[in-house]
Amino acid sequence: MSSPHIRPARHTDDTALAELDRAVWSPLHAVQPRPEPPFEPFFDPANPPSYYLVAELDGLVAGYLRLVRPTRLDCNNHVRQIQGLAVADRARGRGVARALLRAAVEESRRQGARRLTLRVLGHNTPARKLYESEGFAVEGVLPGEFLLDGEYVDDVLMGRSLTE
Numbered sequence: 001m002s003s004p005h006i007r008p009a010r011h012t013d014d015t016a017l018a019e020l021d022r023a024v025w026s027p028l029h030a031v032q033p034r035p036e037p038p039f040e041p042f043f044d045p046a047n048p049p050s051y052y053l054v055a056e057l058d059g060l061v062a063g064y065l066r067l068v069r070p071t072r073l074d075c076n077n078h079v080r081q082i083q084g085l086a087v088a089d090r091a092r093g094r095g096v097a098r099a100l101l102r103a104a105v106e107e108s109r110r111q112g113a114r115r116l117t118l119r120v121l122g123h124n125t126p127a128r129k130l131y132e133s134e135g136f137a138v139e140g141v142l143p144g145e146f147l148l149d150g151e152y153v154d155d156v157l158m159g160r161s162l163t164e
Contacts, residue, residue: 002058004096006103009052016061018042024086028124031146053103055096062091065100067107080108082118101134109162116162122154135160
């Protein structure tokens, strides 16, 4: 079995990433309704390829991670935030998410960031365990922040230092 190859996204990834995003949609991690046709392009002016890292396995797109500045404020420029992580079902259990997280840490450091943060739904136990194993800690909880399928779900704020 090959290891995941992580690279910057390209405009030509649009269709593959859009299909992946639709295929892995789940109430475990999504706060938006299930995507329905007509489907929008994956990339747009607010979400250019430069915000994404792509994982490939055996030459095929297997996952992505969206890495951005959480605000436009200069005083917050030392922070990067993960705002999306998806892995194809066929690639689960092959280290894709872990490789994307580690690449996000390195890319954040390359950009001069000192902190990396993310938000995860409270009921997404597998993701929370993965993030904790990669050095993220719970830094806050917004109780009942989302109403999903008739249930109130916490929004868990996690972060880690990039200087250690």
